[in-house]
Amino acid sequence: MKQKKFSHAGGLFFRMLRLFVMLLFAGVSLPSLAVADDGAVNTQERIAPVAEVRLQGQPPVEMVAAPAQKKAQVVEPEAAPQPSRKDYPNVGISSRAIVWVLAQMHLFFGALVLAVPLFVLMIELVGVFTGDDRYDDMAHEFMKISLTGFSITAIFGGSLALALFMLYPDFMGYMMHVFGAQVLVYALMFFFESFFLYVYYYGWNAFRYGNLKWVHLTLGLLLNASGLTIMLLANSWATFMMAPSGVNEVGAVVGNVWEIMKGPLWNPINLHRFIANIGFGGAVVGAYAAFKFLSTGDPAKRAHYDWMGYTSNFIAILAFLPLPFAGYWLMAEIYAYSQQMGITAMGGILAWLFIVQAVLIGTILLAGNFYLWSGMSRTDGSERYKGLIKIIAFVLVVSFLIWVTPHTLILSAAEISLLGGSHHHILGPLGIMPAKNIAVNLMLIATFLSFQLYRRSDKVATVGWAPLGNALLIGVYVAAVANIVFLGVYFGYFTNTVYKVGSSVAQVGTTLVVIVFGLVIDSLMFRNARVLSSHWGRIPDRSQYALFALPIAFTWLMALMGYVRSSVKTHWHVYTVMKDNSPDNFIPTIGYAGNMITLVTILFLLCVLFMFWVANLSGSRQAKPEPVVGGVA
Amino acid sequence: MEAQKNIGILGRLLAVVIAIAIMLVVFYGLDHLIMGMQGLPLNPDLSPAG
Numbered sequence: 001m002k003q004k005k006f007s008h009a010g011g012l013f014f015r016m017l018r019l020f021v022m023l024l025f026a027g028v029s030l031p032s033l034a035v036a037d038d039g040a041v042n043t044q045e046r047i048a049p050v051a052e053v054r055l056q057g058q059p060p061v062e063m064v065a066a067p068a069q070k071k072a073q074v075v076e077p078e079a080a081p082q083p084s085r086k087d088y089p090n091v092g093i094s095s096r097a098i099v100w101v102l103a104q105m106h107l108f109f110g111a112l113v114l115a116v117p118l119f120v121l122m123i124e125l126v127g128v129f130t131g132d133d134r135y136d137d138m139a140h141e142f143m144k145i146s147l148t149g150f151s152i153t154a155i156f157g158g159s160l161a162l163a164l165f166m167l168y169p170d171f172m173g174y175m176m177h178v179f180g181a182q183v184l185v186y187a188l189m190f191f192f193e194s195f196f197l198y199v200y201y202y203g204w205n206a207f208r209y210g211n212l213k214w215v216h217l218t219l220g221l222l223l224n225a226s227g228l229t230i231m232l233l234a235n236s237w238a239t240f241m242m243a244p245s246g247v248n249e250v251g252a253v254v255g256n257v258w259e260i261m262k263g264p265l266w267n268p269i270n271l272h273r274f275i276a277n278i279g280f281g282g283a284v285v286g287a288y289a290a291f292k293f294l295s296t297g298d299p300a301k302r303a304h305y306d307w308m309g310y311t312s313n314f315i316a317i318l319a320f321l322p323l324p325f326a327g328y329w330l331m332a333e334i335y336a337y338s339q340q341m342g343i344t345a346m347g348g349i350l351a352w353l354f355i356v357q358a359v360l361i362g363t364i365l366l367a368g369n370f371y372l373w374s375g376m377s378r379t380d381g382s383e384r385y386k387g388l389i390k391i392i393a394f395v396l397v398v399s400f401l402i403w404v405t406p407h408t409l410i411l412s413a414a415e416i417s418l419l420g421g422s423h424h425h426i427l428g429p430l431g432i433m434p435a436k437n438i439a440v441n442l443m444l445i446a447t448f449l450s451f452q453l454y455r456r457s458d459k460v461a462t463v464g465w466a467p468l469g470n471a472l473l474i475g476v477y478v479a480a481v482a483n484i485v486f487l488g489v490y491f492g493y494f495t496n497t498v499y500k501v502g503s504s505v506a507q508v509g510t511t512l513v514v515i516v517f518g519l520v521i522d523s524l525m526f527r528n529a530r531v532l533s534s535h536w537g538r539i540p541d542r543s544q545y546a547l548f549a550l551p552i553a554f555t556w557l558m559a560l561m562g563y564v565r566s567s568v569k570t571h572w573h574v575y576t577v578m579k580d581n582s583p584d585n586f587i588p589t590i591g592y593a594g595n596m597i598t599l600v601t602i603l604f605l606l607c608v609l610f611m612f613w614v615a616n617l618s619g620s621r622q623a624k625p626e627p628v629v630g631g632v633a
Numbered sequence: 634m635e636a637q638k639n640i641g642i643l644g645r646l647l648a649v650v651i652a653i654a655i656m657l658v659v660f661y662g663l664d665h666l667i668m669g670m671q672g673l674p675l676n677p678d679l680s681p682a683g
Contacts, residue, residue, distance in 0.1 A: 467640055468648055475652025483660040490679070499673055499681045506667040510660060 078177065080251025080578040083170040088582040095167035096584035097596065102163050104559055104600040106156035109149050109607070110234075111273070111558070114227045115281025116146040117200070119315050121220040128213060138308055140204050144618065145288050146281075147201060148611045150194075168582070171573045175237065178247065182257050186233045189226050196223035228274075235269050236261035242569055243337045244577050251577035264337045268330035275326050279319035280558060283550040286312030288612050290547035303537035309547050310375060316550055317368040317447065321515070324361075324440055325508050327561075332501075334568065341575070345568045352590055353564050355406050358436070360557040362400040365443050367549040369396060372450045374543030381532040382457035388449070395446045399439035407431030434492020437504045441484045441511045449477065452518050459529040469525040473518065480514045483507075555604050559597040567593075 088095065120139045127135030165172050176183065200219040207216035245263035246255030253260070289309035293302055335342035344350060373389050376382035405427055409415075416422055429435060461469070484507050491503035569575050571585040579585075588596075640648065661679070668675050674682040 467645060471645060471648035472652045472655075474649050475654075475656040478649075478653050479656030479660055482657065483664065486679075487664065495681050499668075502668055502671045502673040503664075505671060506664050509663055509667050513660070513663065 077248070077252030077254060080174050080247070080574060081170045082579060083581055085581055085583065087170055089167055089169070090583075091167070094584055095163075095582060098163050099160065099167060100563075100596055101600055101603070102156055102160040104562060105603060105607070106153060106160050107562065108555065108558065108600075108604045109153035109156060110231070111277040111280050112284055113146055113149045113153050114231055115277035115279075116142055116149075116285065117197075117220060117223050117227060118278055119282065121217065121224060123311070124217060124220060128217070134304075134307075136208070138304075138311065141308070142285050143201050143204070145285055145611065145615045147197075148614045150197060152607055152611070154190075168573070171578065171580075174251070174574070174578060175240075178240070178251075178253055178260055179237065180257060182233065182236075182261070186230060189230045189233070192226040193223060193230060196220075196226060231273060231277075232270055233261075235273060236263070236266055238565075239263045239265040239269050241572075241574050242334075242341070242565070244574050247577060249577070251574060265330070265333055268326070268333045272323070272326040272330050275319050275323050276558065279316045279323060280551075280554045282312050282315030282317075282319060283547075283554045284608060286316060286547045287551045287608070288312075288615070290544035291612060292616075294541060294544050299537055303535075306378075306537045306539055309371075309544065313368060313371050313547060313550070316554075317372075317451070320364060320368070321444055321448065324444070325512075328504070328508065338575070341568045344570060345564055349587060349590065350564050350567060352406070353560055353593070355404055356560060356594075357557065358400075358403040360553045360560065361440075362396075362403060362443075363553040364550060364557070365447055366396060366400070367546040367553065369393075369447055369450045371543050371546040371550075372454045374540055374546070376454055376457050377540065378536060378538050379458040379532050379534045381460065382453075385453040385457060388453060392446045392450055395442055399443045399446070402430050402439040403436050403443075405430040405435070429493065432492075433504070434488045434500060437492070437507055438485055438488035441507050442481065444511050445477070445480060445484075445514050448515055448518060452522060455522065456526070458532045458534045459526050460532065461525045461529050463525055463527065466525055469521055473521050476514055476517045476521075480510050483510045551608070552601070552605065555601045556597065559600050563593055563597060 091098075120142045123135050123139040123142070127133065127139065196219055200216065200223050203216060203219065207213060207219075240260060240263055243263045243265045244251070244260075246253065246257075246260030248254050286309050289305045289312055293305035293309060296302060296305070331342065331346065334345065346354060369392065376385070407428065408422065408431070409424075411419065411422065423431070463469070487503040487507050487510070491499045495503075567587050569580075570587060571580050572578065573580045664679060665675055676682045
């Protein structure tokens with residue numbers, strides 16, 4: 001009976017799915033036709049009378065030129081508008097500040113709700129393959145947390161659109177002109193995303209087993225596909241503003257919408273945001289798990305939320321490890337596109353923000369490592385590795401200090417005289433990129449080692465070659481550290497700039513080799529390993545504060561680097577094509593930017609608390625009031 | 634379950650030294666490969682050949 005009910009639900013689902021696929025194709029093909037026709041048939045022609053209508057006693061109606069004559073005319077493409085100061089409405093508050101807050105809040109929540117379904121789908125898939133219902137329940141709970149986030153994203157997105165159209169009408173008019181019907185595809189994707197989201201979330205228990213589970217997984221896949229498409233489309237607007245393509249030097253559209261979208265920075269941003277979103281999403285849901293862990297005394301619930309917190313941290317740190325490399329690619333492409341833009345980012349006023357970035361990344365890595373070390377107390381087998389924690393901590397702290405060392409200092413004449421120059425003779429060389437490249441790669445390797453030790457702590461290898469495997473692993477780490485230090489010192493300080501930049505790619509390659517070798521050796525060595533008992537919930541309370549630190553640092557970092565990315569355009573709406581003539585067409589002081597970044601971070605965290613509260617509310621039920629004797633309540 | 638080979642402390646030390654040597658060769662090759670792919674050839678002693 002139950003099966004029949006499921007089959008009926010499945011049939012209905014497939015019919016609806018077919019309808020949506022048809023709509024999807026219609027949505028993609030119709031706007032592209034509209035774009036194709038745009039050049040040939042203009043508005044004047046479309047609304048022109050089809051025949052001469054003449055009233056008695058009136059002069060003849062002037063007709064629009066015949067199509068044959070029109071085609072002979074050369075249509076000049078429309079250049080980007082150049083608004084003057086008076087074209088920007090003044091609402092009494094800085095327009096930039098309004099858009100800044102709304103855009104950043106929209107991006108925060110957008111990142112969250114795009115990321116959570118991604119790893120929820122992965123966790124659900126693990127649950128299917130392992131047959132362990134706990135994975136399924138955890139994935140469902142992750143979705144529950146993020147559900148409110150979808151509404152908040154839409155609220156901020158709508159507010160942002162209204163603010164942009166009101167405060168920057170010429171700029172928005174130009175963007176609409178350039179991207180045309182692509183923005184309608186973007187809107188259409190929201191319908192798909194909402195449909196898949198609600199069916200995916202509310203259908204969780206209805207499509208739980210057998211073939212229907214695969215239907216549910218497909219829904220999750222389609223939810224992610226529509227979410228990712230939304231992200232890619234929105235990214236194309238941001239990257240067009242930084243590095244316009246498909247337009248000529250005055251901003252007139254000369255290419256089709258695909259040529260406009262696929263600018264030189266589009267894919268680096270796509271990759272960077274995709275990875276960063278996953279790390280950010282993992283960190284936020286980890287804070288929820290920590291909050292639930294600390295607020296309950298029930299051992300079963302503590303065990304559940306401990307496991308949930310561990311999984312969240314695992315996702316956050318795993319996504320975070322390749323993030324610096326994606327960021328490196330993005331910066332390299334920015335430099336390749338415009339050296340001026342690259343220097344503005346990393347050599348001018350914004351360079352100081354990279355020092356703040358180092359502090360925040362250091363916080364993330366230290367918090368993530370501390371959580372892993374604390375988590376090792378869940379198993380008795382971790383005693384074997386505790387000695388290594390001190391070495392890892394030492395490497396992390398020293399690397400962190402190198403990373404935060406600035407190159408130039410703001411000094412008085414007396415201080416310069418005392419120092420013997422503008423740079424400290426020992427600390428000065430640590431302020432430039434080669435030293436920082438060594439530091440960041442060592443921090444990533446140390447973090448991966450923490451992961452590896454954690455994963456090993458509840459297992460004992462049983463294969464005969466385990467001692468040789470361990471020796472090989474030591475060899476990998478030692479040789480990798482030697483190679484990274486050699487590449488950084490030799491090419492960074494003793495060769496030319498081209499080799500210096502090139503050697504950083506070899507450093508990244510070395511770090512990736514460590515990760516790949518580590519995973520391969522461990523997966524082979526711990527096959528059929530003896531598993532020691534793990535005690536979920538047996539973790540010090542202080543470890544949970546690391547899970548709170550992660551989303552705070554992640555959020556701050558996103559706000560900070562998002563600001564840097566946007567600011568490198570300096571006084572341009574669209575770089576080199578459309579000037580920003582608004583009263584805010586300058587890079588603000590670091591202090592002002594810092595305050596704005598902090599403001600949006602706090603606002604986001606308040607909204608996240610609201611989101612957690614709502615997620616918690618759905619699971620609570622008020623007890624029915626006892627009737628009062630005498631009939632008066 | 635396989636019996637783990639007891640190679641002793643010296644054996645372990647030797648294994649580690651050999652492993653480090655092997656991995657240094659691997660990274661030496663990797664440096665040549667990655668720098669070469671970027672159009673930045675290296676001499677056998679890893680100094681810039683360009």
